[in-house]
Amino acid sequence: MAFPQQQQQFPAYGYCESYFVENSDDYEGVYARAAAERERARGAAKLRQKALAEELSRITADEYQEDVLDHMEHMESETMPDIQSIEIQTEIQWFMRPYLLDFLLEAHHAFQLLPETLHLAVNLLDRYCSRRVVYKRHYQLVGCASLLIAAKYGDRKDRVPTIRELKSMCCSLYDDDMFTQMEWHVLQTLNWVIGHPTVTSFLQLALTEISFDPELEHMSWYITELALYHKEFIPIRPSVLARSSLALARCILNRSQPRFSDWSARYDPQVVLNLSNFLQQPSQALVRKYASQHLSAVSTTIDMFLQRQSMLAQRSVQTPVNDVVMDVEIAAPVNSNYLNPQTPQKPGYPSVAVGVLTPPITPDKDFHTHAAYGINPSVQGTQYTPPHSVEQQHHMHFAAQSTYAQVPQPQLVH
Structure with missing residues (x-):
């Protein structure tokens, strides 16, 4: 009968590993203290x-x-695309590239993929277009297949988009089998060589030499993704583009430049100048993405920087050279023609709410878009045809305009 009273008097029995406790003055329990000591030692180890x-x-x-x-x-030298081979494409044109990049950028942001996944996807897209003739109606399909391959290669498995999700983003323009066939064909065309050192990989190496600066890193990401929209930067190696983007980001954020003897500081001044010339008119999808505080709102910082540059340019024109104050000297390598818009925009395209995907122009099942741009699709239907090699396109170049409608379209063998 004394046991309940003893339990009320010494409630510390609950900390012991054993129900039977020796009758001693140590009511905390020897076994409990030993177990706690072992746990602390294990954590310290x-x-x-x-x-x-x-x-x-x-x-x-x-x-x-x-x-x-x-x-x-x-x-990077082994996995660079050939811009001259892309130039001789018969159907896809450079003005289509910003539309496809907007789609890939928003899809990449929606799935929360890694930054290097986007650059690898664009590299796969350009390398495929360097070796195969791509129809306009398949341009978006190649981009989706490239994004799918890049996500499977280096991203988290739980964030890899499914074919059903990509099909929904493409407004069901392509069938499920077409995504699988195009994915297989891209891999076969590139000889299964997927690994490519992206711009973000070289940026990580360059940023490890300094203390952590998230705003500088996000600004560098913004500039490198801006370069994806322009063909002028396709032949630039990722290592050079990464260091040049980092140098321009330091100028915009007024960060000090390291010694030029360091690897991360060996930028190309001409590439920095070209990048600064394209800052004025970026894609609206890119601006919306980097307007969030999660990415340090670097697009807003760019707008403020360009406004200051414009005011300083006007002041330098109105003020004599001898009266210019030295403390307002522009440190960034900005050219006088940086105010000219460079990125093709979308005149006449219906306004889209923030977060809504905007697929590029496709000549199939999109007649309202063709009417807005005056495009007359040469082929109807969405039947998939295997792309031709670049060597075969010279025979197609001299064919009649109705060649694609007359020639039977073979199916791609699985």
């Missing part, structure tokens, strides 16, 4: 192991960093 692993990883990274960088620079 894990922390020491983690610190040791990070230290060994840092030492190993510093030791092999030059070898890794040499391999990345070698791989």
Whole structure:
């Protein structure tokens, strides 16, 4: 009968591992303290192991960093697209590129994929267009297949888009089998060589040499994604584009430039100048994406920077040269023609709410878009045809305008 009273008097029995407790003055329990000590020792050992692993990883990274960088620079030269082969495409034109990039950018942002996934997808798209003739009605399909391959290659598995989701984004313009066939054909065309050192990979190497600066990193991302819209930057190697974008981002944010002897500071002044010339008229999809505070609202920072540049340019015209104050000197390498719009916009295209995907022009099942732009589609239907090689397009170039309607379209063999 004394046991309930003892339980009320010493409620600390609940901390013991055993129901039977020795009758002593230590009511906290010997076994409970021993278990807590073991748990603390185990946690301290894990922390020491983690610190040791990070230290060994840092030492190993510093030791092999030059070898890794040499391999990345070698791989980027092996996986560069050929812009001259894209130039001789018979159907797709450069004015279509911003529309497709808007679609890929918004799809990439909707699925919350990694930044390098977008750059790898565009690289796969350009490399495929360098080797195959792409019809206008398949341009968006190639872009979706490239994004799907890039997401499977280097992104998280739970964020890889499904074919059903891509089909819905394309307004059911393509069947499910067409996505699978195009994905297989892109891989076959590129000889299954997917790995490409993207701009973001070189940016990470360059940013490891300085302290963490999220605004500088987001500004660099903005500039590199802006460069995707323009064919002038397709032949530029990602390593050069990354360092040039980082240099321009430092100028915009008024960050100090490192010594030019460092690898991260060896930018190309001409590339920096060309990038600054395209800052004025970016894609609205890109502006909406980088207007969020999650990405440091760098698009708003760009607008403020351009306004200051415009005011300083007007002041320099009105003020004599001898009276110019030195403390307002422009540090960024901006050309006098940077106010000219460079990125093709969408005149006459119906306004779209924020977050709504805007697929590019396709000559099938999109007659209202053709009427807005005066485009007369040469082929009806969405039957998939395997693209031709660049060598075969010379025979197609001299054919009659009705060639695509007369020639039977073979099916792609699985």
